[in-house]
Amino acid sequence: MPSLLDELSAEMLPAIEQEMLATFNDGFPAQFGLMHSMLAYHLGWQETTGRNTARGKRIRPLTLLLGTMAVEGDWRAALPAAAAVEFLHNFSLIHDDIEDRSEFRHGRLTLWKKVGVAQSINAGDALFSLAFLTLQRLSMPISAESICEVYRVLGAACLNLTGGQSLDLDFEAAKDIEIQSYYTMIEGKTAALMRASTEIGAVLGSSDAAKRSALANFGHYLGLAFQTQDDLLGIWGETSATGKSAESDLVTGKKSLPVIYALQRDEQFKKRWNSGPIQAEEVGKIVADLDLIGARDYTQQQTDLFTQRALDYILYLPSDNKAVMALKSLAESLTRRRA
Amino acid sequence: MPSLLDELSAEMLPAIEQEMLATFNDGFPAQFGLMHSMLAYHLGWQETTGRNTARGKRIRPLTLLLGTMAVEGDWRAALPAAAAVEFLHNFSLIHDDIEDRSEFRHGRLTLWKKVGVAQSINAGDALFSLAFLTLQRLSMPISAESICEVYRVLGAACLNLTGGQSLDLDFEAAKDIEIQSYYTMIEGKTAALMRASTEIGAVLGSSDAAKRSALANFGHYLGLAFQTQDDLLGIWGETSATGKSAESDLVTGKKSLPVIYALQRDEQFKKRWNSGPIQAEEVGKIVADLDLIGARDYTQQQTDLFTQRALDYILYLPSDNKAVMALKSLAESLTRRRA
Numbered sequence: 001m002p003s004l005l006d007e008l009s010a011e012m013l014p015a016i017e018q019e020m021l022a023t024f025n026d027g028f029p030a031q032f033g034l035m036h037s038m039l040a041y042h043l044g045w046q047e048t049t050g051r052n053t054a055r056g057k058r059i060r061p062l063t064l065l066l067g068t069m070a071v072e073g074d075w076r077a078a079l080p081a082a083a084a085v086e087f088l089h090n091f092s093l094i095h096d097d098i099e100d101r102s103e104f105r106h107g108r109l110t111l112w113k114k115v116g117v118a119q120s121i122n123a124g125d126a127l128f129s130l131a132f133l134t135l136q137r138l139s140m141p142i143s144a145e146s147i148c149e150v151y152r153v154l155g156a157a158c159l160n161l162t163g164g165q166s167l168d169l170d171f172e173a174a175k176d177i178e179i180q181s182y183y184t185m186i187e188g189k190t191a192a193l194m195r196a197s198t199e200i201g202a203v204l205g206s207s208d209a210a211k212r213s214a215l216a217n218f219g220h221y222l223g224l225a226f227q228t229q230d231d232l233l234g235i236w237g238e239t240s241a242t243g244k245s246a247e248s249d250l251v252t253g254k255k256s257l258p259v260i261y262a263l264q265r266d267e268q269f270k271k272r273w274n275s276g277p278i279q280a281e282e283v284g285k286i287v288a289d290l291d292l293i294g295a296r297d298y299t300q301q302q303t304d305l306f307t308q309r310a311l312d313y314i315l316y317l318p319s320d321n322k323a324v325m326a327l328k329s330l331a332e333s334l335t336r337r338r339a
Numbered sequence: 340m341p342s343l344l345d346e347l348s349a350e351m352l353p354a355i356e357q358e359m360l361a362t363f364n365d366g367f368p369a370q371f372g373l374m375h376s377m378l379a380y381h382l383g384w385q386e387t388t389g390r391n392t393a394r395g396k397r398i399r400p401l402t403l404l405l406g407t408m409a410v411e412g413d414w415r416a417a418l419p420a421a422a423a424v425e426f427l428h429n430f431s432l433i434h435d436d437i438e439d440r441s442e443f444r445h446g447r448l449t450l451w452k453k454v455g456v457a458q459s460i461n462a463g464d465a466l467f468s469l470a471f472l473t474l475q476r477l478s479m480p481i482s483a484e485s486i487c488e489v490y491r492v493l494g495a496a497c498l499n500l501t502g503g504q505s506l507d508l509d510f511e512a513a514k515d516i517e518i519q520s521y522y523t524m525i526e527g528k529t530a531a532l533m534r535a536s537t538e539i540g541a542v543l544g545s546s547d548a549a550k551r552s553a554l555a556n557f558g559h560y561l562g563l564a565f566q567t568q569d570d571l572l573g574i575w576g577e578t579s580a581t582g583k584s585a586e587s588d589l590v591t592g593k594k595s596l597p598v599i600y601a602l603q604r605d606e607q608f609k610k611r612w613n614s615g616p617i618q619a620e621e622v623g624k625i626v627a628d629l630d631l632i633g634a635r636d637y638t639q640q641q642t643d644l645f646t647q648r649a650l651d652y653i654l655y656l657p658s659d660n661k662a663v664m665a666l667k668s669l670a671e672s673l674t675r676r677r678a
Contacts, residue, residue, distance in 0.1 A: 031523060032502045034509060095464060099457035118438035118508050121460055125434060126501035128464070132471055133494030136487070144483035148475070151490055155472030162465035163371045169457050170373060184370060 005326040005333070009062060012075065016061045019079040020086060021045070023137065027130045038123045042094055042111045054106045056093075060085040060193060063222070063330065064201040067215045069323035073205020080137035081150055081204060085197045087131035088154070092161055092193075094124035099169060128158075142204060150200050157196035164188020171255045175274070182260050183224070190230075191223030198222075198327075214316035218327065221313070225306035225335045231256035232299045233337075235287060250278045250286055257302065258295035266293045307335045344665040344672070348401060351414065355400045358418040359425060360384070362476065366469045377462045381433055381450045393445045395432075399424040399532060402561070402669065403540040406554045408662035412544020419476035420489055420543060424536045426470035427493070431500055431532075433463035438508060467497075481543055489539050496535035503527020510594045514613070521599050522563070529569075530562030537561075537666075553655035557666065560652070564645035564674045570595035571638045572676075574626060589617045589625055596641065597634035605632045646674045 002010070020043070028036040040046040044055035061082030065075040096102070097110040098117055104110060112120040132154070138147050167185040171177055198219030202212040234249030234256055249256050255263075262269045269289055272278075278286055290296060310331045317324045341349070359382070367375040379385040383394030400421030404414040435441070436449040437456055443449060451459040471493070477486050506524040510516055537558030541551040573588030573595055588595050594602075601608045608628055611617075617625055629635060649670045656663045 027498060028502075032505070035502060035505050092464075095460050099460055117456070119505065121434050121438055122501050122504050122508065125431075125463075125467070126498060126505070128467060129494055129497035129501055132490065133498060136491045136494065144487050148483045148486050148490075151471065151487075152475045155468055155475065158468035159366060159465060159472060162461050162468055163367075163374060165461050166371070166374050166458065166465070169461065 003326075003329055004322055005329045008066065008069075008323065008326045012062055012065050013058055015076065015079060016058055016065070016082050016086065020083045023080070023083050023087075023130065023134045027133060028126075032126075034119075035123060035126050038111060038115055038119065039127055041114065042123070042127075043090060044106070047108070054108055056086075056089070056106070058086055059226075059330075059334070060089050060197040063194065063219060063327065064197040066323040066327050066330070067198040067201020067219075068205035069201075070215065070317050070321055070327060071202050071206035071208060071211045072318075072321070073201075074141075075205075075323075077138070077142060078201060078204040080134050081200050083137075084131045084134040084154065085193060085200070087127050087134060088158065088161075089193060091124045091127040091131065092165070094120055094127065096165065098124075099165070138204070146203055149203050153196050153200050153203065157192045160188040160192035162188075164190070164192065172253075174255075177255060177260050177263065179257075179260055179264060182255075182257055186224060186227040187220075190227040191220050194223030194226065195220040211317060214313045218310050218313040218331075221306045221310035222331055222334070225303050225310060225331070228257055228299055228303045228306065229335050229337065231258060232296065232303065235290065236296060250283055251280055253277055258290055258299050261298050262290055262293045262295045265295075269293060303335050307331055342665075342668055343661055344668045347405065347408075347662065347665045351401055351404050352397055354415065354418060355397055355404070355421050355425065359422045362419070362422050362426075362469065362473045366472060367465075371465075373458075374462060374465050377450060377454055377458065378466055380453065381462070381466075382429060383445070386447070393447055395425075395428070395445070397425055398565075398669075398673070399428050399536040402533065402558060402666065403536040405662040405666050405669070406537040406540020406558075407544035408540075409554065409656050409660055409666060410541050410545035410547060410550045411657075411660070412540075413480075414544075414662075416477070416481060417540060417543040419473050420539050422476075423470045423473040423493065424532060424539070426466050426473060427497065427500075428532060430463045430466040430470065431504070433459055433466065435504065437463075438504070477543070485542055488542050492535050492538055492542065496531045499527040499531035501527075503529070503531065511592075513594075516594060516599050516602065518596075518599055518603060521594075521596060525563060525566040526559075529566040530559050533562030533565065534558040550656060553652045557649050557652040557670075560645045560649035561670050561673070564642050564649060564670070567596055567638055567642045567645065568674050568676065570597060571635065571642065574629065575635060589622055590619055592616055597629055597638050600637050601629055601632045601634045604634075608632060642674050646670055 024039070024043070028039070037046060048054040064082045064085055065078055068075045068078040093105065094111050097105060098112045098120060102110055103113050111123060115123070132151070135147060135150055135154075138150070164185050164187065167181065168189055171185070195216050196219070199212060199216035202215040206212070231249070234254065235258055250259075259273070263273060272286070311328060314324060314328050363378070363382070367378070376385060387393040403421045403424055404417055407414045407417040432444065433450050436444060437451045437459060441449055442452050450462060454462070471490070474486060474489055474493075477489070503524050503526065506520065507528055510524065534555050535558070538551060538555035541554040545551070570588070573593065574597055589598075598612070602612060611625070650667060653663060653667050
């Protein structure tokens with residue numbers, strides 16, 4: 001029997017994809033031929049090997065629509081905003097891949113590896129522009145005041161997103177990173193847009209301030225849980241399911257939560273880490289070390305804690321609402337995922 | 340005796356700078372320390388050798404405010420939008436400098452040369468975000484409907500901006516460029532934001548559709564004239580005054596209007612151009628060739644034509660309005676500039 005989340009996803013995900021495509025084709029007319037094909041590639045609408053495999057999970061637009069429904073609003077009226085947050089997420093992926101020199105995403109070449117740095121910086125900017133333009137499709141019964149409010153929430157989220165990314169880039173060269181700095185970083189880099197998504201869902205569905213705040217906080221903690229779980233999977237995940245080598249976070253030298261935790265706690269690990277890149281053949285031993293240091297347990301505990309906080313905010317929403325139930329199981333499933 | 344334009348500039352430019360600074364300091368609080376200093380450098384508020392030398396001309400915000408005043412609106416109420424267009428312009432400069440591998444701007448190192456590609460892509464994104472957030476400072480008597488309209492005009496302009504930049508990047512490798520493609524390119528890359536600036540000025544000052552259209556078209560042709568003149572100065576300008584070598588457009592291989600014109604008209608020039616980069620010591624001869632081919636005359640004629648079209652649209656605005664007179668002299672002076 002499909003869960004409520006599956007049921008609502010089955011209705012919402014195709015609607016999100018349709019809205020994104022319509023907006024996208026409107027936004028990139030004939031003279032934008034090159035831009036159209038570059039971005040269609042990145043968004044998983046071109047050169048895919050199988051159905052949907054190259055697309056992301058569309059988590060942000062899904063939680064946005066569930067947020068609207070959770071406050072008894074019409075989720076279909078919120079579709080343009082759902083498309084906007086997914087475009088924004090993808091703009092940030094395009095730029096992050098350049099900044100982090102990542103060569104693969106979802107098992108395919110990243111956009112910059114395919115078309116070069118210059119065109120892909122600019123393609124990311126185009127998607128950023130399109131995201132803001134997409135909000136113009138919001139219409140009755142949504143008021144101009146609400147649309148302005150959506151712009152405000154989204155603008156602030158983008159600023160936090162870039163602030164988080166700046167910190168993350170800074171971490172690359174940093175010798176000592178406080179765990180608190182890591183949380184400040186992911187609050188911007190991951191939680192800001194997740195928070196904005198559920199908050200915007202609320203803004204578009206109701207004028208109830210308490211519910212808006214509950215949904216915003218739900219999204220915030222969901223984002224934090226999502227990132228710490230992602231960090232865990234970057235080291236302990238199933239290689240094939242993540243679409244990239246599970247070991248890659250150690251090999252690429254990413255300062256993820258388990259690594260930052262171990263750097264703070266274990267002199268021997270710190271010495272090894274600072275002495276040069278970790279080689280693929282060392283990964284098994286280093287993973288075992290991290291386990292012993294307690295880095296995996298700590299990361300898992302943090303994920304559970306953030307998930308619990310997210311779920312606490314769900315209590316402020318009507319428990320008999322289908323979307324509220326779906327958000328609850330989404331939070332539970334996301335942080336139990338193995339890929 | 341100072342002209343009307345000088346008089347209004349003397350009042351408006353400091354107000355623009357103040358609004359930009361206030362928004363900027365609001366937008367980048369303590370945890371954004373690095374971002375704050377990177378962007379303050381780019382915007383000419385840090386590490387400048389002399390007063391204002393590292394700042395741009397602030398043409399876009401100035402024409403926006405003059406646009407508001409030209410339709411009898413209160414230009415001070417439009418200041419947040421003026422700051423927004425200048426932030427957007429600067430976001431695009433930061434990314435263009437990376438994409439074009441430009442090492443100097445206003446006689447100083449470009450941001451990416453100073454802080455690296457990764458941080459400067461992200462800093463550009465932060466400025467983009469701030470631009471959209473800045474519009475939230477628009478307030479009474481400006482309605483939510485007008486603010487939404489400003490977001491629409493600006494979002495569309497950004498999309499065109501990136502479309503133009505994509506074409507420009509494409510030109511680098513292209514063997515044959517039609518002059519028409521060049522105009523499509525600068526319509527996006529340069530004219531879109533100039534058009535948006537004057538159009539937004541109108542939107543914020545009045546609900547008169549005819550005046551809005553006149554100001555939008557004025558900005559459009561002003562942008563085209565500005566770019567063709569810039570192309571002319573990139574080859575025939577006074578070295579010192581442009582802040583970069585006047586010859587650099589030939590040496591860097593920029594496919595500017597005079598070059599595209601000559602490539603279409605002269606086989607010998609085309610042969611030389613396609614055989615490899617032009618060396619600094621050749622510049623004198625190549626400039627003389629371009630003169631003979633008529634590339635300078637053609638470019639000058641186009642600038643004059645676009646300027647005249649811009650001025651034609653001024654006729655739809657009240658001729659006794661000070662800002663209208665100032666816009667008129669701005670158009671005349673910009674395209675007669677030598678730097």
